[in-house]
Amino acid sequence: xxxxxxxxxxxxxxxxxxxxxxxxxxxxxxxxxxxxxxxxxxxxxxxxxxxxxxxxxxxxxxxxxxxxxxxxxxxxxxxxxxxxxxxxxxxxxxxxxxxxxxxxxxxxxxxxxxxxxxxxxxxxxxxxxxxxxxxxxxxxxxxxxxxxxxxxxxxxxxxxxxxxxxxxxxxxxxxxxxxxxxxxxxxxxxxxxxxxxxxxxxxxxxxxxxxxxxxxxxxxxxxxxxxxxxxxxxxxxxxxxxxxxxxxxxxxxxxxxxxxxxxxxxxxxxxxxxxxxxxxxxxxxxxxxxxxxxxxxxxxxxxxxxxxxxxxxxxxxxxxxxx
Numbered sequence: 001x002x003x004x005x006x007x008x009x010x011x012x013x014x015x016x017x018x019x020x021x022x023x024x025x026x027x028x029x030x031x032x033x034x035x036x037x038x039x040x041x042x043x044x045x046x047x048x049x050x051x052x053x054x055x056x057x058x059x060x061x062x063x064x065x066x067x068x069x070x071x072x073x074x075x076x077x078x079x080x081x082x083x084x085x086x087x088x089x090x091x092x093x094x095x096x097x098x099x100x101x102x103x104x105x106x107x108x109x110x111x112x113x114x115x116x117x118x119x120x121x122x123x124x125x126x127x128x129x130x131x132x133x134x135x136x137x138x139x140x141x142x143x144x145x146x147x148x149x150x151x152x153x154x155x156x157x158x159x160x161x162x163x164x165x166x167x168x169x170x171x172x173x174x175x176x177x178x179x180x181x182x183x184x185x186x187x188x189x190x191x192x193x194x195x196x197x198x199x200x201x202x203x204x205x206x207x208x209x210x211x212x213x214x215x216x217x218x219x220x221x222x223x224x225x226x227x228x229x230x231x232x233x234x235x236x237x238x239x240x241x242x243x244x245x246x247x248x249x250x251x252x253x254x255x256x257x258x259x260x261x262x263x264x265x266x267x268x269x270x271x272x273x274x275x276x277x278x279x280x281x282x283x284x285x286x287x288x289x290x291x292x293x294x295x296x297x298x299x300x301x302x303x304x305x306x307x308x309x310x311x312x313x314x315x316x317x318x319x320x321x322x323x
Contacts, residue, residue, distance in 0.1 A: 003272060005223065008297070011272075011283040016216065018260060018288065019251045027152060027252055028200060035162045038066030042170035044073055049099055053077055054106045056099035061170035063118070063163035070116040070128040071167060072099045074106040075176055082178040084322045085111035085171050089164060089186035089193035092144075092213060092228055093120055095127020108315055110322070113171035117189070118159060119144060133159055141238075145231035150245050152252040157196075157214065161253065164197045168204070181205055183318060184264075188213045188277065188303065189228075192255050195285055198266070199258030206321050207266045208314050209285075211274055211305040215255035216281035218247055223278050255285040263291040267317045269310045271301035 006014060021027070042061040049056055059071035075083065086105040090096065096116040105112035121127015140146040148154035164184075172179040183206035186194045192214025198207040213228070220229045221236075232250075236243045251257065266289055270282040286295050296313050298306045306313065 004275065005272070005279045008272065008299075011279055013287070014280055014283045015287045016219070016256070016284050018256050019218070019247070019254070020257045021248065021251050024252060024257060031153075031158060031162055032165055032200065035064055035066075035166060038062050040166065040169055040173060042173045044174060047099065051077075051100070051103075054103060058099075059113070059170065061166060063166045064159040065133055067118070067132045068129070069118060069163050069167070070096060071170070072096055072102060072112075072114040073171070073174060074099055074102055074112040074114075076106045076109055079109075079176070083109070083111040083176055084181035084183065084318075085113055085177045086183045086185055086318070087113045087115065087168050087171050087197070089115055089167075089184070089190035089197070090117050090120070090125070091187050092189035093123025094125040095121020095129070097125040097127075101125070104311065104315075108318070110318070111171070111174070111177050113167060113177075115164060115167040118163060119156070131156070131159065141231045141235045143228055143231045145228050146235040146246075149232075149235065149249050150242060152249045155249050155253065157253045160193060161196045161200065164193045165200050168197060168201050181322060183208065183321075185209070185314065187211055187305065191277075195255040195262065196253070196258045198262040198264045199260075202261075202263055204264045206318060207262060207264045208268075208317065209255075209266070210269045210310055211271055211277050211303055212255055212268070212282055212285060213277050214253065215277070216284040217250045217254060219284070220278055220281045223280070224275050226276050229276075256288050259285040259288040260290055262289055265292045265321060266294070267314060268293070268295040269305050269313075270295060270297055271303060271305045272297065272299045273302045274305070276303040
């Protein structure tokens with residue numbers, strides 16, 4: 001592993017032109033309006049994992065198409081009044097696993113809502129939410145990146161990003177949560193979903209995307225030969241006549257376009273040797289971010305990013321916001 005992307009001084013000023021469809025905002029407004037025609041029906045069933053310092057709740061809420069999405073809500077056992085809440089999204093292939101795997105933010109004194117990712121959760125951690133929606137009928141490369149990729153309305157991440165917005169609404173529906181103090185976070189795919197959520201929910205106060213995926217797709221597919229971006233390249237390799245349709249669809253789901261709409265305070269992270277989510281794709285989203293921003297750079301790290309070093313930075317970041 002070595003440096004392969006732009007040098008850091010160029011990354012800091014890398015602001016590529018955004019490939020944004022003219023109906024980007026109306027597409028997302030109509031998508032979310034349609035999702036909200038279904039009742040949220042958020043339920044919180046207390047579960048006992050033998051913990052003393054945290055209370056854990058098995059969550060179900062209705063996401064895209066009114067379809068049930070699972071999650072966890074974890075609260076500190078000792079609390080006074082309503083709590084700020086961290087809503088977290090999961091990396092590619094992973095699921096919500098067990099509540100005992102998500103104790104950090106409740107230990108810091110916050111409510112913590114973890115959204116399961118539909119159709120995933122059989123790669124590195126277990127999930128419980130099937131993707132009940134047909135993928136639009138097009139053949140797709142194995143994985144999730146090309147499901148429904150020939151039509152934005154049918155694309156897989158249309159459902160996931162809608163779920164992400166509804167997850168914030170579900171978190172806000174719990175009596176222990178301060179609805180005015182919501183932060184979003186996640187790594188890799190979770191980082192990309194974080195950026196989308198911050199762009200779609202304008203009153204989120206903080207966003208912490210780590211080594212985010214789902215940004216600046218075309219450059220990613222041309223710069224690295226690694227999965228999951230390679231799923232898109234492999235699809236285009238076979239479906240040579242569909243490339244324009246592919247990247248038109250992806251423009252509705254590009255973190256660069258959501259960043260331009262995100263007003264929350266943000267803390268990004270990037271690994272300069274990251275061959276999964278190349279540094280220039282991360283900086284493309286970061287440099288377009290509309291709100292107050294900071295980024296932590298890990299020069300000799302790949303897609304693992306800062307790991308615990310970054311976790312400490314995120315805790316300090318939220319402590320400054322939620323004094």
